[in-house]
Amino acid sequence: MTVLAKDSVAQPADVPAVPTFSEATGLWAKIGLLSFGGPAGQIALMHKELVEERRWIGEERFLHALNYCMLLPGPEAQQLAVYIGWLLHRTAGGLVAGTLFVLPGALVMLALSSFYMLYNDAPVIEALFFGIKAAVLAVVVEAVIRIGKRALKNRVMVAIAVAAFLAIYVLKLPFPLIVLAAGLIGWVGNHFAPGLFSGSAHGKGNAAADRGGVVDLMFERGELGHTV
Structure with missing residues (x-):
């Protein structure tokens, strides 16, 4: 494989410069503080901050990395945060991203749980936590819709997603079995109908989101040529 020289690819006007370590640290801390709603909400927030607003990583590479992370224990x-942090600032970036991804939320949960244990009998507190549960549910639903619009690019992918949901929610099938079945369908489908199963089958209106980001430009320049 030919590795491009770092100066062989010009800096596009619409792609920001590589963020400094302090900028990345601030963003990972922000994500850690605002990541409500479990994995769905966290991934949606990272997509909004990293792909849509800052363009530190492109849409396709973000979803590609997410697919791999979902297969890992x-x-x-x-894992996605650690990987992106590592791409941007190597080992130190990965460590900071992984730590700040969980530390702020853990501290907030500690404070809320302590507060709840002390005042859980008060009607106001019960109403407060009831409202929080409803808000978190709304965050999760919005996150699923946001990521689904990006990842499910045609009716075949939507059908597979619906079938997977029914398999795990209605039929109670084991998650590894569902993943293997979906992978097998994708492998077979790529041979017989590659246009429907390839990553290039974008949905309408996603052209802007498909533009590359900082990490993609680093790959083009050969700065991450050794990275899988």
């Missing part, structure tokens, strides 16, 4: 949202 452990929390996929944190």
Whole structure:
């Protein structure tokens, strides 16, 4: 594989410069503080901050990395944060991203749980936590819709997603079995109908989101040529 020289690819006007370590640290802390709604909400927030607003990573690479993280044991949202942090600032970036992804939320949960244990009998507190549960549910639904619009690019992908939901929610099938079945369908489908199963089958209106970001430009320049 030919590795491009770092100066062989010009900096596009619409792609920001590589963020400094302090800028990235601030963003990971922000994501850690605002990541409500579990993995769905966390991933949606990272997509909004990293792909849509700052363009530190492109849409396709973000979803590609997310697919791999979902196959690994452990929390996929944190794994995704560690990977992107590592791409931007290598080992230090990955460590900071992974730590700040969980530390602020853990401190907030500690404070809320302590507060609840002390004042859980008060009607106002019960109403407060009831409202929080409803708000978190709304965050999760919005996150699923946001990511679904990006990842499910045609009716075949939507059908597979619906079938997977029914399999895990209605039929109670094991998650690994569902993943293997979906992978097998994708592998077979790519041979017989590659246009429907390839990553290039974008939905309408996603052209702007498909533009590359900082990490993609680093790959083009050969700065991450050794990275899988």
